[in-house]
Amino acid sequence: MATLVRYNRIPTFFNPFYGRPVINRYQNVNPNVPAVNVKEVEAGYQLELAAPGLKKEDLKINVENNTLTIAYKPEEKAEETTQKFTRHEFGFSAFERSFRLPKTVNADAIAATYSNGILTVELPKVEVKEEKLVKEISIA
Numbered sequence: 001m002a003t004l005v006r007y008n009r010i011p012t013f014f015n016p017f018y019g020r021p022v023i024n025r026y027q028n029v030n031p032n033v034p035a036v037n038v039k040e041v042e043a044g045y046q047l048e049l050a051a052p053g054l055k056k057e058d059l060k061i062n063v064e065n066n067t068l069t070i071a072y073k074p075e076e077k078a079e080e081t082t083q084k085f086t087r088h089e090f091g092f093s094a095f096e097r098s099f100r101l102p103k104t105v106n107a108d109a110i111a112a113t114y115s116n117g118i119l120t121v122e123l124p125k126v127e128v129k130e131e132k133l134v135k136e137i138s139i140a
Contacts, residue, residue, distance in 0.1 A: 032093045032095055033095045033097060034049050034050045034051050034095065034097075035049075035050050036048065036049050036050075036097060038099075043122075043124055043125065044105065044106075044122060044123045044124040044125040045102075045105065045122075045123040045125070046120065046121070046122055046123070047068075047070075047099070047119075047120070047121040047123065048118055048119070048120050048121075049070060049097070049118070049119040049120075049121070050117065050118060051072065051114075051117060051118070051119050052117030053117065054072060054117075056114040056119075058072055058073065058074065058075065059071070059072050059114065059119060060072070060073075061110075061112055061121065063101070063107045063110065066100065066101050066103075066107070067098050067099065067100055067101065068098065068099045068101055068110070068121070068123070069096060069097070069098045069099075070096070070097045070098075070099075070119070070121070071094070071095065071096040071097075072094060072095050072096075073094045074093070074094060101123065103128060104125045104126060104127075104128055105123045105124070105125060105126070106123075106124050106125065106126040109124045110122065110123055110124070
């Protein structure tokens, strides 16, 4: 006996076979990665990473090959807990965020601060001298 199967030949707005729905396309698809605000200020750029409840000693920031990387790896704890949770949502997992730096950023003067759960990274600009494309040569 054949079963009835409904086929919709026209892709619908919420059809999972045609990619993610438009409503969810711009949401954070990886909830373990904290949100970042990037602002351009007069002196340079400013990154604000939301990292509440973390220790500043566990956050690592480095610049390599013109790429700024912010990473967090929690320390391993081997303690036993006898508490029984009905629902346990607290917990932090490791994350890593990388940003390609523009040529106008002075990588040697990058500074970072951590207060009230917000990691702020200051990326100061450096003036780039433009080379003259036309050079006049005098005839001797």
